[in-house]
Amino acid sequence: MFSRLHVEYTRIVHYSRAYGHPFYFVSLSRGVNGEPWTRQAARDVFKRAASSIGLTSGISMHSFRHAYARALKRRGISSEMLQVCLHHSSPMSQRVYSVPSPMDINVALSNIMSGHMIGLPRDDINFRSDPLGLYGGVGWTSDLMR
8 A cells, every 4th residue: 555655646746856855755835845844844744644543642753763662672672783773872772762661561460460471470479569550451450459
């Protein structure tokens, strides 16, 4: 699907180096036709697109960078490789991008409860690590304390 949209977009926009720059997303407005989108224009388009599918808060274009880093970490990529993929000069820079999401924490806790984590006896786990039940859903901690 993307390749068909790309072909149609380039046919309509006449994307080429003739504009004197390598940018894919360009303005179609009179007077600035073919110029690269401004950062604000890109944010506005993103915000409208996100809103059209019901995402109205807590998401930005930068969110994709965090999602990319988390996806790589979930698949077991090393810290050194993650640093290269994120184009960071320091390994410390990538830590903020790979903080576990609430979903990651929920999956880990669920795995412990279902016995999928080898070497962790159920009785030895301190269930007070989530006293408000934020990561396990309704009744998670209260069910465990019975």
